[in-house]
Amino acid sequence: MTADSALDLDALRSRVARAVDDVRASAPLAPAITNAITMDFVANAQLAVGGSAAMVYLPEEAVALAQAGGAFYVNMGALLPTHRESIPAAARACRDLGRPWVLDPVGIGIGGLRGAVLDELAACGPAIVRANASEVIALAQAWGAADAVAGTGRVRGVDSADAVDDAARAAAALARRTDGAVAVSGEDDLVTDGRVAVRVAGGSPLMARVTGFGCSLGGVAAVYAAVADPLTAAVAASAHYAAAGTAAEARAAGPASFKVAFIDALFNLTAAEIAANPLTIEEVRS
Ligand SMILES: Nc1ncnc2c1ncn2[C@@H]1O[C@H](COP(=O)(O)OP(=O)(O)OP(=O)(O)O)[C@@H](O)[C@H]1O
Ligand SMILES: Cc1ncsc1CCO
Numbered sequence: 403m404t405a406d407s408a409l410d411l412d413a414l415r416s417r418v419a420r421a422v423d424d425v426r427a428s429a430p431l432a433p434a435i436t437n438a439i440t441m442d443f444v445a446n447a448q449l450a451v452g453g454s455a456a457m458v459y460l461p462e463e464a465v466a467l468a469q470a471g472g473a474f475y476v477n478m479g480a481l482l483p484t485h486r487e488s489i490p491a492a493a494r495a496c497r498d499l500g501r502p503w504v505l506d507p508v509g510i511g512i513g514g515l516r517g518a519v520l521d522e523l524a525a526c527g528p529a530i531v532r533a534n535a536s537e538v539i540a541l542a543q544a545w546g547a548a549d550a551v552a553g554t555g556r557v558r559g560v561d562s563a564d565a566v567d568d569a570a571r572a573a574a575a576l577a578r579r580t581d582g583a584v585a586v587s588g589e590d591d592l593v594t595d596g597r598v599a600v601r602v603a604g605g606s607p608l609m610a611r612v613t614g615f616g617c618s619l620g621g622v623a624a625v626y627a628a629v630a631d632p633l634t635a636a637v638a639a640s641a642h643y644a645a646a647g648t649a650a651e652a653r654a655a656g657p658a659s660f661k662v663a664f665i666d667a668l669f670n671l672t673a674a675e676i677a678a679n680p681l682t683i684e685e686v687r688s
């Protein structure tokens with residue numbers, strides 16, 4: 403491994419620290435179509451890391467914000483009829499503008515509308531897919547990116563039924579299919595561009611006891627995608643979340659106070675502290 407190799411961990415940490423500084427210096431707008439359950443958490447997390455938030459429902463407004471923003475976030479958590487038009491419209495606008503966008507295919511497999519929308523998104527190349535293990539496996543299968551995968555890809559509502567390691571092959575295949583990055587969340591996160599796999603440790607089990615940590619992580623990944631390449635942006639978001647989760651756990655009495663301490667930690671951690679979060683990097687063997 404050489405000093406300037408893509409596998410060089412010090413270089414990756416430097417890119418993460420620079421992304422943190424760049425977001426705080428430029429406050430990029432990362433507009434979102436996202437679910438109403440966790441919308442408040444998504445917007446507040448985007449603001450706490452230094453970005454800017456704006457949520458819309460309507461197709462025309464989604465296209466306008468795709469033009470105005472540095473990157474766009476699409477979260478399919480709880481679909482309404484308008485999302486049949488607005489989500490593909492936003493994704494197509496981003497593709498045509500060359501604007502990075504982030505997809506969280508929450509609850510893939512529930513009902514028919516999600517499948518119809520995801521079929522249209524397959525041609526729009528998300529810069530980052532951010533999801534839990536079962537959702538990553540299911541999306542890789544839906545988009546024809548993985549023939550033989552471990553795990554079930556069966557989502558239990560919006561929670562994962564699979565471990566992060568079970569989604570590793572599907573994530574790498576999906577990243578090669580989208581020519582972007584895929585971030586699988588869980589106890590340790592796995593971020594891959596199909597060539598390298600970065601593991602992000604740290605965080606807290608309390609992050610799974612509050613709804614919206616994954617949704618808001620996707621919104622923060624979009625903020626970082628406005629200033630950095632997809633792999634760096636996804637690692638920066640996961641490392642920022644893990645470091646903030648570790649810090650917040652030390653102050654929390656339970657899930658509610660943990661969420662408050664977590665948003666404070668997103669805001670207060672230094673770029674060096676975020677870049678120092680436990681990371682490993684390895685080559686993907688296909
Ligand atoms: N046991 C754990 N230990 C450390 N970090 C965790 C743990 N469980 C989840 N996390 C972290 O919580 C965040 C969200 O991951 P999770 O897999 O719970 O997302 P999700 O299921 O999509 O969440 P949601 O749909 O509720 O928004 C990630 O940053 C992940 O690293
Ligand atoms: C609980 C829940 N239901 C639909 S979306 C969502 C937020 C976590 O994904």
Ligand SMILES: [Mg+2]
Pocket residue numbers: 508533534560616617
């Ligand atoms: Mg989720």
